[in-house]
Amino acid sequence: MHNLSRATGLALARLVIGSNNDTSGGSDDLDELADQIAEFAEEARLCLKLDGAVMCNAVMFTQPLIDLFSNHWRFALVVGVCLSAKYSLEGFFIGDIIEHWTDEFPLNSLITAERLAFRRYLETMDNMELRQRTFRNALLSVVIEEPVPGAEIEEPATVPGESIRPPNVLIVDDSGRARELHRALVLAACPGATVLAASTIQEAISQWNMTDHNHMQIDLVLLDYNMTSDPDPADEVTGFDVAKAIFESRAPGSAPRPTFTYLPLVVMVTAHAERAISVEPVDATGIFGGCSALVAKPLNTTMVRALIEASVI
Numbered sequence: 001m002h003n004l005s006r007a008t009g010l011a012l013a014r015l016v017i018g019s020n021n022d023t024s025g026g027s028d029d030l031d032e033l034a035d036q037i038a039e040f041a042e043e044a045r046l047c048l049k050l051d052g053a054v055m056c057n058a059v060m061f062t063q064p065l066i067d068l069f070s071n072h073w074r075f076a077l078v079v080g081v082c083l084s085a086k087y088s089l090e091g092f093f094i095g096d097i098i099e100h101w102t103d104e105f106p107l108n109s110l111i112t113a114e115r116l117a118f119r120r121y122l123e124t125m126d127n128m129e130l131r132q133r134t135f136r137n138a139l140l141s142v143v144i145e146e147p148v149p150g151a152e153i154e155e156p157a158t159v160p161g162e163s164i165r166p167p168n169v170l171i172v173d174d175s176g177r178a179r180e181l182h183r184a185l186v187l188a189a190c191p192g193a194t195v196l197a198a199s200t201i202q203e204a205i206s207q208w209n210m211t212d213h214n215h216m217q218i219d220l221v222l223l224d225y226n227m228t229s230d231p232d233p234a235d236e237v238t239g240f241d242v243a244k245a246i247f248e249s250r251a252p253g254s255a256p257r258p259t260f261t262y263l264p265l266v267v268m269v270t271a272h273a274e275r276a277i278s279v280e281p282v283d284a285t286g287i288f289g290g291c292s293a294l295v296a297k298p299l300n301t302t303m304v305r306a307l308i309e310a311s312v313i
Contacts, residue, residue, distance in 0.1 A: 009038025243290030
C-alpha cells in the first residue's frame with residue numbers, strides 16, 4: 001500500500017473520531033478506522049490511476065466534508081476524490097468513479113453532493129493551512145514515526161517513470177560538514193533538487209528573502225538545533241529562532257505569501273531531541289516553534305526522501 005493512502009487513512013480517521021467527540025475508543029479504534037479508509041483510498045488510487053498530487057488534493061477537499069455528510073467518510077472521500085480529479089485532470093467525470101472505482105452511491109447523489117462540497121470548500125478556504133498541516137503531519141507519522149516494512153517510499157506517483165517535483169531545500173547549520181552531508185543526501189534522494197545553505201541566522205534570513213523576492217518557493221527547511229549568530233559567533237541561537245525569523249522577515253518588494261503555497265516543511269535535525277521538545281510547546285496541529293517535525297541525527301537517504309515527499313504535497 002502506498003504511503004499517501006496510509007496517510008490519508010490516518011488523517012481522515014483522526015477527523016472522523018474527533019468530529020464524533022469519541023473519547024472512549026483507544027488507539028486500536030483509530031488504527032482500525034485508519035486501515036479501512038486507507039484501503040478505500042488505495043482502491044481509488046489504483047482503479048482511477050491517480051498520481052500523488054490528485055490524492056493529496058483529495059484529502060484537502062475531503063477534510064471539511066466529514067461533518068457535512070454526517071461523518072459518512074466513504075461518501076465524503078468519494079466526493080473529495082471526484083472534486084480533486086476534476087480540478088487536476090482534463091476529461092474526468094463522476095461516471096469514471098462509478099465505472100472504475102465504486103458504484104455504491106447513485107449518480108444523482110454524487111452530483112448534488114459535489115455542489116454542496118464545493119460550496120463548503122470555498123467557505124473553509126481560510127482553514128487550508130490547518131488542513132495541509134494535518135495531512136502533512138499524518139504523512140510524516142507514516143513515513144518516519146510508524147514505518148511499515150514494504151511500504152512504498154521511493155515513488156509517490158503511480159505512472160511508471162514519473163517522479164516527484166524537484167524541491168527547493170534550505171539547509172541551515174553552523175557546521176560546514178553537516179551542511180555538505182545534508183546537501184549530498186538531498187541530491188542523492190532527488191538529483192534535481194535545488195539546495196541552498198546558510199551557516200547563521202542572518203544568512204538564513206538573507207537566503208529566505210532572496211527566494212521570496214525571486215518568487216521561488218522553498219519546500220523544505222532543514223534546521224540544526226544549536227546555531228551561532230552574526231556578528232558575534234559567541235551568541236547562541238536555536239533552530240527555533242531561525243524558523244521564527246525567516247517566517248517573520250520579508251524582502252522589500254517581494255510578493256505577498258499565500259498561506260497555502262508558501263508553507264515549507266520545517267524540520268529540525270538534532271541529537272538533542274528531548275531538550276528541543278522541552279523548549280517549545282506543541283500546538284494543535286503538531287507544530288512546535290515553527291517546526292513541523294523533529295528528526296534525530298544522523299539523516300539517511302530514505303529519511304530525506306520521505307521528507308521531500310511530504311514537503312511537495
